[in-house]
Amino acid sequence: MGLLDNLKAKLGPAKGKVSDLAQQHGDKIDRGLDKVAKTVDERTKGKYSDRIQTGTGKAKGAMDRLAHKDADGMSGGGHTPGTTPGGPTPGGPASGGTPPAGPPPAS
Template identity: 75%
Template sequence: MGLLDNLKARLSPAKGKVSGLAQQHGDKVQHGLDKAAKVVDEKTKGKYSDRIQSGTGKAKGAMDRLAHKDESAGGGDTFTPPKTPPPAS
């Protein structure tokens, strides 16, 4: 067993715990990211707004991946019916 395989085996239980915490507290973390982005943007007087927004978006995407919120995008067998009925002919 290689070093990376050994490391993956040991970190596997921690991944489940982190995922659970991300699901429970994801909204709080995302609120904190927004708040921090606003403070940094104010301190830099808007000079780096585009970079701050980009970084915030990437951090939120990472949180969603940790919380497994985007499971249906991975090619799952889920089907969402349309909200409106088809037109009658």
Template identity: 70%
Template sequence: MGFMDNLKAKLSPAKDKVSDLAQQHGDKIDQGLDKAARTVDAKTKGKYSDKIVSGTQKAKGAVDKLAQKDGGGTPPTPGSTPPPTS
């Protein structure tokens, strides 16, 4: 077994734990990100608003990705047709 295989095997339980926490507390994490973004935007007097918004969206996307159990991207919207598989 190579170094990377050993590393992946040891980090797997941590990844599962982080995924579970992201699922359970995703709304609180999103609220915290929004609050931090507002605070930073106020401290910088709006000078970096576009970068702050972009970073906040990326962070929320990362949290959403972590919350996915199967790692297969975003879940389909209820009532929508899933994409075709080939």
């Protein structure tokens, strides 16, 4: 086993515990993130508001991924069907849900 395999094996049970805690206390974590973001924004006099909001959103997203599990017990964090990390796939829900039947009509 490589170093990363050993590390993953040792951290596996901890991830499950963190996930359970995130599920139980998600609302408290969200409030805490908002409170910290507000305090930092006030202390920096709004100079970094956009960065603070971005960071807060990313932290909440990571917490949500930890808290939600798929039906097979795996951690959530996959992508929504019909989308890719770069955006919606052709024929996915964002484009009307059905792919075109054939080539575009000739003009």
